[in-house]
Amino acid sequence: MSYKLFIPGPIAVSAKTMKALTSAPIGHRSPDFVALYQSVQPGLQALFETKDPVFLSTSSAWGIMEGALRNVCTKKVLNCMNGAFSDKWHDVANRNGIDATPLKFDWGQPVDPEAVRAELATGQYDAITLIHNETSCGCMSDLPALMAVIREFPEVISLVDTVSSFSAVAIPKDELGIDIMITGSQKALALPPGLSLCSVSERALEKAKTVPNRGYYFDLIEFLKNHEKGMTPSTPNIPHIYALRSKLEDINAEGVANRHARHLRLNNLVRDTIKAQGFELFPAEENGSRSLNCFANTRNLDIGALNKVLKAEHAMVIDGGYGKIKGKTFRISNMGDETDETIIEMLDAVVAVMAKTPVISG
Numbered sequence: 001m002s003y004k005l006f007i008p009g010p011i012a013v014s015a016k017t018m019k020a021l022t023s024a025p026i027g028h029r030s031p032d033f034v035a036l037y038q039s040v041q042p043g044l045q046a047l048f049e050t051k052d053p054v055f056l057s058t059s060s061a062w063g064i065m066e067g068a069l070r071n072v073c074t075k076k077v078l079n080c081m082n083g084a085f086s087d088k089w090h091d092v093a094n095r096n097g098i099d100a101t102p103l104k105f106d107w108g109q110p111v112d113p114e115a116v117r118a119e120l121a122t123g124q125y126d127a128i129t130l131i132h133n134e135t136s137c138g139c140m141s142d143l144p145a146l147m148a149v150i151r152e153f154p155e156v157i158s159l160v161d162t163v164s165s166f167s168a169v170a171i172p173k174d175e176l177g178i179d180i181m182i183t184g185s186q187k188a189l190a191l192p193p194g195l196s197l198c199s200v201s202e203r204a205l206e207k208a209k210t211v212p213n214r215g216y217y218f219d220l221i222e223f224l225k226n227h228e229k230g231m232t233p234s235t236p237n238i239p240h241i242y243a244l245r246s247k248l249e250d251i252n253a254e255g256v257a258n259r260h261a262r263h264l265r266l267n268n269l270v271r272d273t274i275k276a277q278g279f280e281l282f283p284a285e286e287n288g289s290r291s292l293n294c295f296a297n298t299r300n301l302d303i304g305a306l307n308k309v310l311k312a313e314h315a316m317v318i319d320g321g322y323g324k325i326k327g328k329t330f331r332i333s334n335m336g337d338e339t340d341e342t343i344i345e346m347l348d349a350v351v352a353v354m355a356k357t358p359v360i361s362g
């Protein structure tokens with residue numbers, strides 16, 4: 001049985017994208033591949049708002065999130081943590097034997113720029129990790145304010161995860177001075193999982209050149225050398241790149257500003273409709289994500305039961321909460337190709353099912 005995903009990734013993939021995915025593979029060292037690779041660069045650079053190259057990695061986002069850290073950190077990394085993904089980035093640093101300090105905030109609280117300044121001012125760090133949009137708790141940190149602080153410390157390379165906000169809201173990489181900006185395919189880009197994208201500044205690449213033991217698969221210098229020839233270091237998932245090209249056409253046809261406006265409008269529509277059902281946003285309103293909403297389950301509804309009915313009767317699913325806030329929260333995505341029509345259809349279904357969903361007993 002097929003059903004539609006309103007979880008914050010992976011999300012629904014359009015028929016046009018699915019068709020592009022079935023393009024026959026071509027040789028990854030052929031002129032046809034070079035043409036394909038180079039054809040997506042201008043659209044990607046426009047979306048990243050950067051003059052730097054955009055590397056394509058055949059991996060999920062974690063591949064690059066782990067690899068990038070190994071490429072640029074030789075002293076110590078500051079891991080800003082306010083949800084499941086940012087907590088895990090600290091764990092990943094530890095597993096790689098990288099000296100790492102956790103800078104912890106409660107889940108749902110944004111990362112505080114002043115706390116970042118105080119820590120970076122100790123002078124111990126040469127890298128910082130930051131998640132723009134903490135998907136686990138629907139919290140979006142103030143990236144311009146954070147980057148303004150980080151830019152005060154030129155020795156610190158910034159690694160910014162924009163996995164669930166990229167292309168949903170404007171993130172001007174060069175203007176903000178982000179060194180390594182990372183995203184994945186299955187969130188706001190509405191591609192299937194399995195491709196990640198990252199744009200790397202010149203100074204981050206210069207730093208990487210001085211770092212031993214960068215590994216091979218995620219070596220940014222290998223990516224750079226191949227990029228200069230219009231290629232990737234190893235055989236990429238070529239069908240995904242066709243799908244990416246198709247998606248960039250869609251984004252171009254809609255217009256990037258229109259795309260951002262659509263996401264904001266749909267995000268508000270979900271927020272207002274579910275709040276009218278007696279729920280509250282999990283983070284403070286002003287910190288709420290614009291690509292999804294994470295609600296506190298203030299009515300204590302059995303979201304697992306709700307999802308079963310939603311799936312059986314309406315062929316849709318929402319998300320029942322992530323990690324330690326599973327059941328206490330639920331999340332609804334407005335990423336990708338959703339329209340006023342599809343979001344209203346989903347909300348009508350969710351509200352109807354809520355009316356007959358039991359509360360959790362005990």
Ligand SMILES: *Cc1c(COP(=O)(O)O)cnc(C)c1O
Pocket residue numbers: 009060061062063085131133134135136161162163164184187193
């Ligand atoms: C989904 C997500 C990731 C992990 O992506 P994978 O594709 O599973 O590697 C990382 N960070 C954020 C903020 C995410 O939402």
